[in-house]
Amino acid sequence: MTPRSTTGWKVRLGCALVIGLAAAGCASTTLPPATRSPSGLALEEDERRIWNRAGEEQEKLRRAHVEYDDPALKGYVNAVAQRVAPAEVAQAGIALDVRVIKNPALNAFMYPNGTMYVHTGILARMENEAQLATLLAHEMTHATHRHAVRQFRDMRNKADFMAGLSVATLPFGSLGLLANLLGSLGMVAAVYGYSQDLEREADAEGFQLMVRAGYDPREAPKLFRHLKQWVEDEDKPEPFFFNTHPRLAERIASYEDLIARNPQFLSRPEPLRIGEEAFLAHTRRMIFDDALLDLSAGRFLQAQKGFQKVLGLDPENARANFFMAETYRSQNDPKLFAEATWLYQRAIALDPTYADPHKGLGTLHYQARQSAEAAAEFQQYLQLAPVAADRGHIQSLIESLQKEVQK
Amino acid sequence: MTPHRPLKRAAVAALLLLLAGCAPFVLASGRQNLSEYGFEVTVPDGWYRAMRGEAAEALVVTRDGLALQQILIWRAPVDKELKYTKRRFDEKLPPYELAEITLDNMRSDPAVNDFVVDENVPVTICGKPGYKLVYTWALKGGYRLKRVHYGFLDGKWMYQLVYQASARYYFDRDLATFDTVKDSFTLISS
Secondary structure, three states: OOHHHHHHHHHHHHHHHHHHHHHHOOOOOOOOOHHHOOOOOOOOHHHHHHHHHHHHHHHHHHHOOOEOOOHHHHHHHHHHHHHHOOOHHHHOOOOOEEEEEOOOOOOEEEOOOOEEEEEHHHHHOOOOHHHHHHHHHHHHHHHHOOHHHHHHHHHHHHHHHHHHHHHHHOOOOOHHHHHHHHHOHHHHHHHHOOOHHHHHHHHHHHHHHHHHOOEOOOHHHHHHHHHHHHHHHOOOOOOOHHHOHHHHHHHHHHHHHHHHHOHHHHHOOOOOEOOHHHHHHHHHHHHHHHHHHHHHOOOHHHHHHHHHHHHHHOOOOHHHHHHHHHHHHOOOOHHHHHHHHHHHHHHHHHOOOOOHHHHHHHHHHHHOOOHHHHHHHHHHHHHHOOOOOOHHHHHHHHHHHHHHHHO | OOOOHHHHHHHHHHHHHHHHHOOOEEEOOEEEEEOOOOEEEEEOOOOEEEOOHHHHHOEEEEOOOOOOEEEEEEEEEOOOOOOOOOOOOOOOOOHHHHHHHHHHHHHOOOOOEEEEEEEEEEEEEOOEEEEEEEEEEEOOOOOEEEEEEEEEEEOOEEEEEEEEEEOOOHHHHHHHHHHHHHHHOEEOOO
16 A cells, blocks of 8 residues: 555545544434423424325325224224323324234334334234233334434434445445435334334333323233244244344333332222223134134144134134134144044034035045045035035036046 | 557457346247246247246246236146245145135235235146136235236146236236137146
């Protein structure tokens, strides 16, 4: 290296450090919560852009028809959200609106403008209303405490420093590329989680909210322990915030610590609310539908747990018995076929007009090459469901089975 | 001419050759013998074959671009893991169950929303019992796609023939073309 080029390198690095340090200090990540703006939150420029992006994302989700169609469930979840929400939320201009997405993933996320999405996957794995309140209170704190813009600024400050370095040290700066990248960071944070500090703040503030609303705080760590168990049972975990082992372990530790530091919350004069009955009454149909999604995805253990939950509430539910049988049969493991047969027969005994279990039994006989028995069950299926969508398939199967029987 | 110019020309020529060698699409009309996949098929005039990424594992042809319309034909071992469902095809399953597993795989794709099955009927392809499905779904922004999906088992192989297009305009326009491709499909005995 020549003396001249050494000087140039030093000058460029010096400039980069000055630019970087200046940029790093220019955007504050300390902002008052929206709930301290009773006359309405005055959005800052970058925050407004994030809100606009949130609106665009929500419009895309609306057009894709991802929402779970159950107005009673939506009403119930929103009522719980209103129960835990601080009174100042509406005054601050954050319109709380919880929407349920039909998706088996363990996921929930909050947009900064007050719209929250909760997947059926995470709802179906909760046990009671207090656990739902824990999740809703945690998520709404991300909005009330303006975590999207705070995280965005934090990352931008760090990125500006890197950009400063790039401008000074590279012949062609990459600011345009970087700006495009930064545009999506706020939304990425909303979906995939925030920094550890912001998540801990959401734990602490959310904990206060659920306790103030009268819920039993001991249900908070229980929720995350329960989710962690589900994640451990799943051999292909998804990358969502509530589906990652370390993030769930952090939540458990954080809520256990909050309980240990606030023993007064457990000795209140009024009884603490858990709300198991109300929760199960409103979520029963959704638990069933979510188990169907798990069955489609071949997550047999999760599907089995879902149908078991429904059968625990209603053991004489013929459809739940049938789909439990389907989870056994669909694994293509002959060791499970006896259990499947028993459940199909139980579904038929509970509802003799129910066609689908006959198709299940017919399929088991077909796989065992018992042509006559298979044909008989398929015929029974078509008698009970003459306009079944798969009539053509079953009819053609009966014909081929009858030919085999005649041979 | 400066002494550097021949060098520059050689570099440009090398770059073009390099690019030509890894072209994402090549014109591929006429009879195609894909013995590595165990079938032959006739691709219509003016259609291009995609050569990269996942397309390299199958015959994927398009006329106007993969986002607008494509025909995909591939085979896979019957017990091969599917992309989105953990359910598996099995030689002992009847065609309607193979069809159900195909649908479950689609339903479980996180990019698939508002999934609607329009048709699920038995068919015979190359003398083998199989299924024909017609279904539609929406991507996140609401863009709607439609598919005709044939599938059948031949020994240890699961064959699938798919026509996928934008539900608006393109699907109807090229459906007849796909039918001719499907009718031209023959298995190559190994």
